[in-house]
Amino acid sequence: MELRVIEIAPLYKWASGPVTVLCGVVEQLVKKGIEISIYSPENHNSELAGVFADLGVEVFSDYHRLCLELSRCHLVHFHGAFNLRFVPISRECKRSQTRYLISPHGNLMPGALAYHRLRKQVARCTILRPYLEGAIGYHALTVEERDAIYRLYHRAKVTVIPNGIKPFKESIGKSVGYEADDDVRIIGFLGRIDIRHKGLDLLLEAVSRVSDELHGYNTKVLIAGPFKNASDERTFRRLLVGDGSGVVQYVGPQYGADKDRFLKKCDVFIHTSRYEGMPMAVLEAMARGIPSVVTEETNMGDVLRSAKAGLVCSGSVESIAEGLLEVCRMEKAKLQQMGENAKRWVIENLAWSAVADRYLEMYNDYTGN
DSSP: OOOEEEEEOOOSOSSOHHHHHHHHHHHHHHHTTOEEEEEOSSOOOHHHHHHHHHTTOEEEOOHHHHHHHHTTOSEEEEEOSSOTTHHHHHHHHHHTTOOEEEEOTTTTSHHHHHTTHHHHHHHHHTTTHHHHHSOSEEEESSHHHHHHHHHHOTTOOEEEOOOOOOOOSSOTTSOGGGGSOTTSEEEEEESOBOTTTTTHHHHHHHHHHTHHHHHHTTEEEEEEOOBSSHHHHHHHHHHHHHHOSSOEEEEEOOOHHHHHHHHHHOSEEEEOOSOOSSOHHHHHHHHTTOOEEEEGGGTOHHHHHHHTOEEEEOSSHHHHHHHHHHHHHSOHHHHHHHHHHHHHHHHHHOOHHHHHHHHHHHHHHHHTO
16 A cells, blocks of 8 residues: 655745755655655745655645545644644544644754743643644654653654755765865854854854954854844844954855855854754754764754764853864864764764655554554
8 A cells, every 4th residue: 555645844945954854855755655745834935846846746735635635645744843834734634534743843842942931831732732632643853852752742652763864975084174274264054043043142152252262263153044034134133243253254045056165164063052853954064074063952962972073062152162162272183083973973874765764664653554
């Protein structure tokens, strides 16, 4: 019996981890004979829809069509926890007796729940409760996320499957970060400019506190990415002007070849988020042989420690500042070894074909196939 799955995810912008994950995993699942379609609750990006069409996956946003499609699919897979548009869809799933599972993508981590805490607690216990408690199971990206889900839903069935990533074509031993200017040490951030979520206020404050030392080490901090909204843009630019050290430079959004060129400049990647599921930006840096500095809240601490692929800080300005100085003091050879360790770990653990096999096991498990 051919397995039919509907993925539920907003597809209106490229700068989204779940979108990147879906691109990788559905390509492999289609090759394995799974029939997949994607429903976007909001009007979807036509360019994105074209990318998925090339993979053999249709994207649609017609709710009435979705209700009809539910009766012929075996499983629905929601991507995200705090989306009110998912509530009526979950009701339709129950009406049609269609099982569904949820990938929170970090939405149920403590740091995520702490942001607008009261609003989220009320929503989780009222309007979102039937959706969140009606799932046949959950998909967590890490053991830490699994444990966070268990703390909220003690009886939930949770499957842990990490994000995958395509291996970068250059071989281990030729780490991209070390083709940058040897005279300047570049520490780079790449991602959505979401001040609070990505902890960019913490990063800028940390840089400001040790700016004299960073100047002494001839270090630059480059920040790349699109702004979440106009408010975040105003806040970021105000913080950047207030810093005044000249260490930090904003280089705008970077996609495709521009993103590759940006990462090629970086000796070190930095991610100071207050909460994450499993950030694709860090995985992309690792795949290119770039060591990282991350906060524990990125959910990547255990990975970097076990792989010996970078430094892990607490989510405080003081700890981030010390992490910046530590990578500036490191010998180039040690950083390069960390980068090679990172690339090796990605190759050995995150190949999309292997990740898709685990998705298929999960789907079969939840559908009883």
